[in-house]
Amino acid sequence: MAAAPTLSFSKTLEADAPVLVVLVDPDNKAGVMGSTVLDQLTGGLDRAVAATGFSGKAGSFLDVLAPAGLTVGRLILVGTGAAVEFDDKAALKLGGQVYGKLKEIKAKAATVILEMAAGTFTPELGAEFLLGLRLRAYEFDKYKTVKKDDAPGPVAVTIVAEHAGKLKKAWAETEAVAEGVVIARDLVHEAPNALGPQEFAAEAEKLKKLGVDVEVLGEKDLRKIGMGALLAVAQGSVRPPRVVVMKWNGGKSDERPAVFIGKGLVFDSGGISIKPAAGMEDMKADMGGAAAVTGLFRALAGRKAKVNAIGILGIVENMPDGGSYRPGDILTSLSGQTIEVVNTDAEGRLVLADVLTYAADRFKPAFMINLATLTGAIVVALGAQIAGLFSNDDQLAGDLVKAGEDTGERLWRMPMGPEYDKLIDSRFADMKNSGGRNAGSITAAQFLKRFVGETPWAHLDIAGTAMSSPETDINKAWASGFGVRLLDRLVRNRFES
Numbered sequence: 119m120a121a122a123p124t125l126s127f128s129k130t131l132e133a134d135a136p137v138l139v140v141l142v143d144p145d146n147k148a149g150v151m152g153s154t155v156l157d158q159l160t161g162g163l164d165r166a167v168a169a170t171g172f173s174g175k176a177g178s179f180l181d182v183l184a185p186a187g188l189t190v191g192r193l194i195l196v197g198t199g200a201a202v203e204f205d206d207k208a209a210l211k212l213g214g215q216v217y218g219k220l221k222e223i224k225a226k227a228a229t230v231i232l233e234m235a236a237g238t239f240t241p242e243l244g245a246e247f248l249l250g251l252r253l254r255a256y257e258f259d260k261y262k263t264v265k266k267d268d269a270p271g272p273v274a275v276t277i278v279a280e281h282a283g284k285l286k287k288a289w290a291e292t293e294a295v296a297e298g299v300v301i302a303r304d305l306v307h308e309a310p311n312a313l314g315p316q317e318f319a320a321e322a323e324k325l326k327k328l329g330v331d332v333e334v335l336g337e338k339d340l341r342k343i344g345m346g347a348l349l350a351v352a353q354g355s356v357r358p359p360r361v362v363v364m365k366w367n368g369g370k371s372d373e374r375p376a377v378f379i380g381k382g383l384v385f386d387s388g389g390i391s392i393k394p395a396a397g398m399e400d401m402k403a404d405m406g407g408a409a410a411v412t413g414l415f416r417a418l419a420g421r422k423a424k425v426n427a428i429g430i431l432g433i434v435e436n437m438p439d440g441g442s443y444r445p446g447d448i449l450t451s452l453s454g455q456t457i458e459v460v461n462t463d464a465e466g467r468l469v470l471a472d473v474l475t476y477a478a479d480r481f482k483p484a485f486m487i488n489l490a491t492l493t494g495a496i497v498v499a500l501g502a503q504i505a506g507l508f509s510n511d512d513q514l515a516g517d518l519v520k521a522g523e524d525t526g527e528r529l530w531r532m533p534m535g536p537e538y539d540k541l542i543d544s545r546f547a548d549m550k551n552s553g554g555r556n557a558g559s560i561t562a563a564q565f566l567k568r569f570v571g572e573t574p575w576a577h578l579d580i581a582g583t584a585m586s587s588p589e590t591d592i593n594k595a596w597a598s599g600f601g602v603r604l605l606d607r608l609v610r611n612r613f614e615s
Contacts, residue, residue: 121272122300123217123255125248125289127282131155135229135276138190139216141198142174142235149233151278160187174235175199176208177215177591181223190229194219201237206246207526209239213250214591220273221255227274232285241284244277245292251275252296253592253599258307294420295606299599302406302413306585306597310385310402314357315433318384318405322362322412322431328419331365345472347451348432351465354389354442355435361473364415364429368422369613375426376613377483378415378605379473381466381490382408382433389436389462390444403597404466406584407489408433410601417606425613428481432469436462448547452476453569456547464552466492467565474569485514485574487608488566489601490581495558497582500530505583505600507531508563511574517608518576524611527604529578532560539564 131138131151140152146167148156156163163182166172172180176199185193196216198204220228232247233239239247255272259265279285305313305321313321319334326332337358340349345361352359365375383404387393393401408431415429443449447459452472459468470488477486496506505522507529509515515531522529538560541553549568553561563577580600587598 123272124274126276127286128278129282131278134189137192137225137228139194139230142195144174146174147235149235152231158187179219201234209243209246210250211591213247214254217251217254225273229276232277232279241281241288244285245288248289249292249296250592256595291421295417298413298417298602301416302409302599302602303597305409306403306406313384315360318433319360319362325415330415330419333363335361344452347449347468348472350443350449351436351468352434354439355437357435359434362431366418366427368424369426373426374484375428375481377428377477377481377486378411379430379488380408380411381470382431384435386436389438389442391461391463392438403585404491406491410489413602414605425609430473430477432473436465458544458547458550460550461552466490467562470566471569478571478573487576489578491584492579493559493562493581496579502582502588504528504530506559506579508534509576514574514576521604521608525603525607527600
């Protein structure tokens, strides 16, 4: 993985910065420190502005080499757009854009004056700017043995701000969220031969050093508990399953926990109902939900979140061999409900069914949220820009939608109802594990709902957003880490505001 940029903070500007970044508004006006810099220019800027048509609209750049009157080697003006439109999402995006520009010019060090021409660049906005900068810097190059000689390395960035001390403190908390996203991206990118259930569990156990209590349940434990559905999915693989339970106790002792559950298919071949060969390599990412939950707990522990939270990962591999479960099999889940298998590629819901039952019975949660790269149908419906939201609780669904709008990890609530539920009724068992192609993401959610009881619950289908994600200003990688920032914001809004 590419090294993270190094950050330092200062209230004053060094005169000889190799690259200096100044933020300007649509009228090309800078803040107090930036204006002092621009006032020292002795010609050239007006001509450059006129020649390029530059104005400080959001995301625009003007790059001036060896600016006359300044000792800096390079001056870059960056447009912020109008102050009234500049919020935390704009700051996040701007941070990514600035780091992208620094990489483009192969800068080794740069100074950014973090101030607005009008309004205040608060420490909170500054932390979002740095979050965007950090996430844009991410690359997964672990297995690259030959590196390009001219490939730019991490940039040493000095942030000059009026409230440098407060910004540094705000960043220390937000940095934990950034690291959570990085962990999630790393896990999704990792090769499946290197990341089986045991290795994934070991990655989660690393969070112990941050104060997370981590319990790993092996195959014998799961048989004793009675997770018949989860074990059926795992039985075709030589790599035995794991269920990981992570606990973060940052709230009041009598506060019921929030439970976050991640689908962790470290590789999904489809089993006996095998997938087409084309694109099957992407199924290393079928653990994107578990990756996001792991990243979330890195964030919660890193910033000492004031919440009691439980994270549960159902980690298995779905492979075809003589021991695989078959279409036609009837499974007995942990809940006691029976499931007719009609498609072994509808395996994630079987894993989640047992984990949802386990979570509801053992922890009596305030609510449960599961994340899963569950269906291709949600990609057909929403593409790769928005994740599907299904819920039995309007308050929880509303809070999730708000957290999605706050962070840009957007959700769209999908319908549920008895007319969809009956599509998974079975002639031979209590239910079947697929309702067919029509309304596939909805019937998958209806299946999960049968295992949550009265607990407030939400299911996030992140099949389109966690992998093969569109490039954005804060991510140029294949995996996005979708869900970490979303759920961290949910926790802040519900428990810490």
